[in-house]
Amino acid sequence: MATRIPTRILMTAGAAALALTVSACGSSGRSTGSGSGDGALVWALTQGSEATFRASATEWNKAHPDSKVNYQFFQNDPYKQKLRTAVGAGNGPVLFENWGGGALGDYVKARKVADLTSDLDQNPQWKNRIFPSVLKAATIDGKVYGVPVNGVQPVVLYYNKQLLGKVGAQPPKTWDDLLTLVAKLKAKGIAPLSMGGASKWPDLMWLEYLVDRVGGPDTFANIAAGNKGAWSDPAVLKAAQMIKQLVDAGGFSKGFTSVSADTGQAEAQVYTGKAAMILQGSWAYGTMATGSPKFVSDGNLGWSGFPAVAGGKGDATNIVGNPANFFSVSAQAGAKDKKNAVSYLKDGVYNDSYVDSLLKNGDVPPVKDLDAKIKASANADWSTYVYNLTRDAKNFQLSWDQALTPALGDTLLTHLDQLFLGQISPQQFCAQMDQATAK
Known part of the structure; x- marks a missing residue:
């Protein structure tokens, strides 16, 4: 299993500062806003699933040159205030990584996050692939404001x-x-x-x-x-x-x-x-x-x-525990950027190559019908246990300090x-x- 900094540990460092952590590898963190002309802007963690995200973007952009996604990665601590400021100024990313729960709820109350419920309902093959217990962590007042993008914890x-x-x-x-x-x-x-x-x-x-x-x-x-x-x-x-x-x-x-x-x-x-x-x-x-x-x-x-x-x-x-990390879409994104972002989340995330990359990194994605892939992965006994545990859970409670x-x-x-x-x-x-x- 790849060595990585637990996202749970990264979260605790900034719970008081809105706690939506997205990291990066020394980027200056330029903000092009939701309507950037060179594709949907994505903010995501430098640790954890960065390799999967980068590979996913390369694959997606090659196949979809007119609806690219462009990732930027930020260090954990500077990001928290940066995201709050950028979103508040209407200059935030189209997609941003988060943990769901109370911190995401703050953005929802401020009407800064797009409701993805109808997008999921109109694409049941997408919605039905995800473990319901995991999707619940980004569901607020019955509406879905984020979709999982990495492994369960x-x-x-x-x-x-x-x-x-x-x-x-x-x-x-x-x-x-x-x-x-x-x-x-x-x-x-x-x-x-x-x-x-x-x-x-x-x-x-x-x-x-x-x-x-x-x-x-x-x-x-x-x-x-x-x-x-x-x-x-x-x-x-x-x-x-x-x-x-x-x-x-x-x-x-x-x-x-x-x-x-x-x-x-x-x-x-x-x-x-x-x-x-x-x-x-x-x-x-x-x-x-x-x-x-x-x-x-x-x-x-x-x-x-x-x-x-x-x-x-x-x-x-x-x-x-932590059902997963999520990508949410900015409510301030333009119609084209939002459409491209949703398309990427539906077809570019948790596709076969994406899942294979997560498994290689030791992550267990909350996606149905992966039994064969899990059994063929490294650390199969452990990964199978985590997969079955999550799949069969009647309830997966997000860590309270993140849910509140x-x-x-x-x-x-x-x-x-x-x-x-x-x-x-x-x-x-x-x-x-x-x-x-x-x-």
């Missing part, structure tokens, strides 16, 4: 098979199994779970999954809608109490709150045998395969879904960090988040 539970073998255990299927496993591992002097707590956002994965498993997707839907008292829902309180239970049981490795998630330290604890498990996004596979190729190639790395919670309302197939507004997402990470540190109680966490939402 679900959060899974990774484990060191050798360490679990030392205590004669299998990966936990239920929450009670996890607590029992924590006790067994600690008795053997093995740290149960690694986590990059210093970065805060890995904490969120535990809350997202537990709230889903206890209360189902509607619990967060109420939070995202800004409903009064939604954070004090019994399912949220129960999830916060379960987090406290896990922390108090010594579930996480010593000093986890000082470990960075941005440097691969947390994953290294798993492949060096210092911790048995880690809950992390699909990008962690690449981190571990790069950090210790032999550990992965020898079959010592295992993976599993998040444990079920007895009596919970959430379906066991539900997953959380950037400001509320930052507040959430701050208070959740305090919960993990034992500085506030589960009840205080819920109350503080209700207060923040009401502001």
Whole structure:
């Protein structure tokens, strides 16, 4: 799998600055506006899928000389403010890469993003290729404002098979199994779970999954809608109490709150045998395969879904993470540019060569009927698992700090960090988040 900077990590750096990240390779970032005469202008990430985007543009432009797409790539941090400024001035790109969720919703409210619903409905062969659970992340008030353009990034539970073998255990299927496993591992002097707590956002994965498993997707839907008292829902309180239970049981490795998630330290604890498990996004596979190729190639790395919670309302197939990155079309684009952009998204993205390029890079695209291609790809066991997990998910919840507004997402990470540190109680966490939402 190709080494790349996880898009999840890139996102956290600028959540407060609208959080639509698009990067580039040292471009000056000239803005030609939506009506550029040399083709539809596209802004996209320099890391991640850049090679796929470049190859796609070359192929498309050769076959469509009268409706070209011209990519520009920008560094992550400068881009955030640049996009806001350019779109606000009516001089933004025709297409721009984003994560959907709350940040995209801000542009939708400002009427800066084109509604693609009718384009998709009029081309069912296009719409029906995409996993519905992924398309949902760019669907706002029932209308679609973006289409996925790269691979899915679900959060899974990774484990060191050798360490679990030392205590004669299998990966936990239920929450009670996890607590029992924590006790067994600690008795053997093995740290149960690694986590990059210093970065805060890995904490969120535990809350997202537990709230889903206890209360189902509607619990967060109420939070995202800004409903009064939604954070004090019994399912949220129960999830916060379960987090406290896990922390108090010594579930996480010593000093986890000082470990960075941005440097691969947390994953290294798993492949060096210092911790048995880690809950992390699909990008962690690449981190571990790069950090210790032999550990992965020898079959010592295992993976599993998040444990079920007895009596919970959430379906066991539900997953959380980043459904994909999306391309959205500027509402300020001229009719010709918009038509060309939509045509490119329909026929130039996720075609055979595009999919092959993503798979070569280790990405798993959310496109139906790829079983044969997946099985023939590198790291087939892992890619097949991710593909099936995403395809079969009844719900794929976008990371909360991206689904919410950037400001509320930052507040959430701050208070959740305090919960993990034992500085506030589960009840205080819920109350503080209700207060923040009401502001």
